[in-house]
Every structure is written in structure tokens, then in C-alpha cells.
Amino acid sequence: MQLVRIHTFLNANKRKSAVLLLLSLIFFLATCISNTKTKSTDIRSDKYAGTATCINCHKTVYDNYTKTAHAATSSNQLPEEVQAAFANGNNIFHFNDSEYVAMEKTGNVFGQSYYRNGKKMFTHPIDIVVGSGRKAQTYLYYNDKEKISQLPISYFITEHDWANSPGFPADHPKFDRNVPSYCMGCHSSFVDVKQTYTGAVMQEAFQKNKIIYGIDCERCHGPAKEHVDYHTEHSQVKEAKYITKIAGLNALQKNDMCALCHSGFKDVQQSLFNFKPGDNLNNYYIPDYGRVDTAHLDVHGNQTQLMMASKCFQLNNNLTCNSCHNVHVKERDNISLLSQRCINCHQQVKHSFDSNDKNLTAALQHNCIDCHMPLKASVAITMQTMANAKIYPDYIRTHLITIYKEESRKFLDSLNRTATKK
């Protein structure tokens, strides 16, 4: 009897318990999913997964990428060479008889101190390092008014010496030049900044330490939280989901991905941090439809315009930055590898100076670059080191790919010299 009663009870509750079972199953599954769907801690928004998550499925790309200049273009850490240059004797930059700036370390903090008539007036710490250290590095600090300011002394890596920051006065140190967020728009993945307007004048207030250093995966590929969540749940799926396929973009869209930071300083229409692959550059900068004046375009920063003015691009609109650069890998100065990328399109080039000399032919094959993309002095970026007060321009590869008679002759001469030496 007892048993029957229990049985009817069970029967009566069958639907209820089925519902309960289903509910608890849903609950169980939901916790499972929310376990894989970890909450994003990225300061940009919950649409971003954070670059550390990419390593789980893209380890090779990730490991190679961390060694590139992009990944290190801003940080809160000084490279060892610069730390060493803080040592006594190497650490003073004189502006005039009574004023100098000293690079000083107090505890663990590196900073620049202002001295007048031998007396220390103040010190500002180096909070942010800008530049990976390819050629030059410049230093910023948070000053107390929610501003970021640039320090007067930069480091010129190629000269292994301190230098007056580009564009700074040469006769006295300047500590109050504010840096706009635009600067970090090309040199970081995010800075938290509040913009307010008084009429047409814009004021920026930076949130201290709310910054993502370097250019990270999602800076180029766009927010990828959904992509990470999907592939974590569906490990059997081998085709990319919820991420823009770059191979599916047209050449203009591919070039715009790079032109965002490689087409020089222009008037900005919206935060560069909003840019995603496939976006149109004209929605970020006021478009410039003027004719490109390659003779006066600085080699610094204007790679896009110079490339587009080259015959390689004009007669083959499929030429993109990626035709030559693999941005996931550090390929700097690998002239032989980069020349191979020219040969992909120029299989049979006949030069007037071709000869039967095997060594010479091989040398030409391994270096198309020094003759066709020679280093040119930047007009915009020059630095004055104190040591000899000489003004050094920054030498940059021109992306106007064409015939340079003068440089070609020099390069041929140098090849012939080494050939005769052997």
C-alpha cells in the first residue's frame, strides 16, 4: 500500500520532475558554458578577449609576434641598454651653462630631473616608454592634471646616446608638452581618455594606468571574445568563426588596415581604437584627395602614399603591404627574404649591368632593396645629441619603389669593391 501510494505520487509528479530534471540540466549546462565563457577582464569592453587568450590556439603566431616592433611599440619598461645609460657620467644632458637634465634612478623608478644652477628643482618619472627601440625612444609621464606629458630627453638607439626630443627647444628643457591620445592611437592598443569640448576646443583627461601597451592581436583583428568563446566550445571546428577573414578583404581594405597608422599625421574624425578590419580609412581621417607630391612627402610614416605612387602598385592594384611584410614575424633587415617577395612578381629582370660573374648575379638577386628602396633621411624626425651637438636625421626606407641611379651606382661600386678584395 505504502508502495502504491508512492508510485502514484511519482506518477502524478512525473511531468513536474521531468521539468525539474530539464531545468537542472539546463542549469548544469549553463554553468558549464559560463565556465568556458569566462568573463572578459579586458579594459576595452566585454567584446575583447585579451591577447593572452590567443596563445591557447595560435601559439606559433603568438610566440613570433611578441618579438616584433609592433608588440613592443609602447611599454612601462625601459630596455637594458637605456637602463645602462642612466649610469653616472652618461646621464647628463646640458642645455646651457646653468640648466641641465639628469637621468636618475630613485629606488626602482627611472626619471628625468631638472637642475638649475646646480640645484635639483624637480624629477618626473618615466611612466610610459614610446618606441620599441628600433631607432629612437621617447618617454612620457602622467602629470597631476590628468594629462600625459613628454619628457625633454629621448634616447637615440642608433647613436647609443641621449638626444633632445624631436621638435623640442634646443636651448632649455621643456617638461610641459602634453601628448594627445592620438599619439597612443598609433603606439598602443588602448588608452582610457575622456574628451570634453569647450566650443571647438577639446580637452582630454587620461585615466592613469588604464592603458594596453603595444599593438596587440585584437588591435589589428578587432574584438575577438565571441571567436574565442565559440572555438573553446567547439574545438572540433577548424574553420574560423566570428572573426574577419583578411583573405576575404579587397586590396584597398587590406591596405587601410596598415594605412591607419602608416599614412602620416592627419585630422582624425573618430578614435583610431575603433578601427576593425574591413573598415574604410575615410571614416577615421578627413580624406585627402590632393595629388601625392612624392618629392616632398616625408619617408617617415608615409609608407602608404609612397607605395601607392610606385609603378608596382599603379600597374598592379593587388599590391598590399602584406605582399612584402608578414607582420606576425620579425623580418627587419632580412633583405634577402624581402627581395624574394619582389621576385614573386619580377621573375625575370634584365639589368644593363648584368654580367657573367656568378657572385655578382647572386648578390643582385639577394638585394633588390638597396637600389630600389634606398634609405632616405627623414626631414620630420631629426635628433640632436649632446655629445657633438650634431643634428642626425632618422634614415628610413623609402616606399617609392623606382630606379635610383645614384644609389644603384654606389651599391654596384661597393659590390665590385668586395668582389675585388676576395
Ligand code: HEC
Ligand atoms: C579555442 C581556440 C581559439 C582561440 C582561443 C583563438 N582562436 Fe583564432 N582561430 C581558431 C581556429 C580553430 C581558427 C581557424 C583555423 C586557423 O586559421 O588557424 C582561428 C582563426 C583565426 C584567425 C584567422 C581568420 C582567417 O581565416 O583569416 C584569426 C585572425 C584569429 N583566429 C584571431 C584570434 C585572436 C586575435 C585570438 C585571441 C583574442 C584568437 N584567435 C583566439 C581558434 C581559436
Ligand code: HEC
Ligand atoms: C599589425 C596587424 C596585425 C597584428 C598585430 C596581428 N595580426 Fe594576424 N594578421 C594580420 C594580417 C594582415 C593577416 C593576413 C595575412 C595575409 O593574408 O597575408 C593576418 C592573419 C592572421 C591569421 C590567419 C593567417 C595566418 O597567418 O595564420 C591568424 C590566425 C592571425 N592573424 C592571428 C593573429 C594573432 C593570434 C595575433 C597576435 C599574437 C595577430 N594575428 C596579430 C595582421 C595582424
Ligand code: HEC
Ligand atoms: C595601430 C597602429 C599600427 C597599425 C594598424 C600598423 N602598424 Fe606598423 N607600425 C606601427 C608603429 C607605431 C611602428 C613602429 C614600431 C616601433 O618600432 O616602435 C610600426 C612599425 C612597422 C614596421 C617596421 C617593423 C620593424 O621591425 O622595423 C613594419 C614593416 C610595419 N609596421 C608594417 C605594418 C603593416 C604591413 C601593417 C598592416 C598589416 C601595419 N604595420 C599596421 C603602427 C602600426
Ligand code: HEC
Ligand atoms: C599616425 C600614426 C602615428 C602617430 C599619431 C604617432 N606615431 Fe610615432 N610612429 C608611427 C610609425 C608608423 C612609426 C614607425 C615607422 C616610421 O618611422 O615611418 C613611428 C615611430 C615612432 C618612434 C620611433 C620608434 C622606434 O622604435 O624607432 C617614436 C619614438 C615615436 N614614433 C613616438 C611618437 C610619439 C611620442 C607620438 C605622439 C606625440 C607619435 N609617435 C605619434 C606612427 C605614429
Ligand code: HEC
Ligand atoms: C604584386 C607584384 C609586385 C611586387 C611584389 C613588386 N613589384 Fe615591382 N612592379 C610591379 C609591376 C606590375 C610593375 C610595372 C611593370 C614593370 O615595370 O614590370 C613594377 C615595376 C617595378 C619597377 C620599375 C619602376 C619604375 O619606376 O620604372 C621597379 C624598379 C620595381 N618594380 C622593383 C620592385 C622591387 C625592388 C620590389 C620588391 C621590393 C618589387 N618591385 C615588388 C609589380 C610588383
Ligand code: HEC
Ligand atoms: C614591395 C615590397 C614592400 C611593400 C609592398 C611594402 N614594404 Fe615596407 N618595407 C619593405 C622593405 C624591403 C623594407 C626594409 C626592410 C628593413 O629594413 O628591415 C621595408 C620597411 C618598412 C618599414 C620600416 C621602415 C624603416 O626604415 O624604419 C615600415 C614601417 C614599413 N616597411 C611599412 C610598410 C607599409 C605600411 C606598407 C604598405 C603601405 C609597406 N611597408 C609595403 C618592402 C615593402
Ligand code: HEC
Ligand atoms: C645595383 C642596383 C640594383 C639592384 C641590386 C637591382 N636593381 Fe633593378 N634596376 C636598377 C637600375 C639602375 C635599373 C634601370 C635599368 C637598368 O639599368 O638596367 C633597374 C631596373 C629594374 C626594373 C625595371 C626594368 C624595366 O624593364 O623597366 C625592375 C622591375 C627591377 N629593376 C627589379 C629588380 C629586382 C626584382 C631586383 C632584385 C632581384 C633588382 N631590380 C636589383 C638597379 C638595381
